[in-house]
Amino acid sequence: MSSSEKQQEARASLVAVAQEPGAPKPDPILVAVGVQRQFGGLTAVDVSRFELQRGTITALIGPNGAGKTTFFNLLTGFDKPNEGEWTFDGRSLAGMPAYKVARTGMVRTFQLTKALSKMTVMQNMLLGAPNQKGENFFRGLIPGIWSGQEKANRERAEELLRHFKLDAKADDFAGSLSGGQRKLLEMARALMVQPELVMLDEPMAGVNPALKQSLLDHIRELREAGMTVLFVEHDMDMVRDVSDWVVVMAQGEIVAEGTPREVMQQQAVIDAYLGEHHSVSLDSGSGS
Ligand SMILES: Nc1ncnc2c1ncn2[C@@H]1O[C@H](COP(=O)(O)OP(=O)(O)O)[C@@H](O)[C@H]1O
Ligand SMILES: [Mg+2]
Incomplete structure (x- = not known):
């Protein structure tokens, strides 16, 4: 199958999916239910339901402090939730340590790269x-x-x-290595286990524009190779460019889901970003 066919197939699989938080997917590779994480009095993550469609590139967006990294940490065994369960490929992962999670075929990279210098x-x-x-x-x-x-x-x-x-x-x-090369090294290292699901936490942050394009191409290649990608990104042009589906978190909860084109129009998304000062632009750009 050609890469554009793969892309079309990934998009097509989402056509009938409701554009709402927690929407069930036709073929979810990951299903999380009731996942909560509190730090003292702060609820960092409170996701009642999340399903990730197999074979797609899904972007996880949301203002700083929304709980995206904590959610990644929980799903991949780097942190433990106060409550909740989740399955990867039908297999329960709750309580499994990170190194074992990676071996089941679900790997992640870190917002702050963890290359051992x-x-x-x-x-x-x-x-x-x-x-x-x-x-x-x-x-x-x-x-x-x-x-x-x-x-x-x-x-x-x-x-x-x-x-x-x-x-x-x-x-x-x-x-x-430069910052960008470290991001590439993280991605390359994640692929050592021949994963089915690759989770990338801000893979493009601090990377120069030329390398960003090449990272975007690498993300597409993962989908073309049959993998599922979940990635955190702030740059809405990048998100529009590469993702089949967008999930929006705010204050620990998933507040919206949809196609890149539709989700940016939703009031919950606009509200989530109001008052945010970082460089997120919700303008309808030149999206594909
Ligand atoms: N280890 C921790 N201890 C206390 N608070 C934390 C810890 N990790 C994250 N938080 C808090 O949880 C919230 C979500 O953080 P995070 O998951 O890093 O958000 P995001 O990745 O969306 O920017 C923030 O308010 C953050 O300060
Ligand atoms: Mg983060």
């Missing part, structure tokens, strides 16, 4: 690899098995680094 780019990639040595005691006892796995991991890392144009940097410390 005193390790090389290649070492960072291998940290994201499945079946690290010693993970399974018995297999670890048998020499040879791991060398095969390690070779496969290294080959995959090399291939991804070439793809993200980081291969020349493989032996450099990650700390020497």
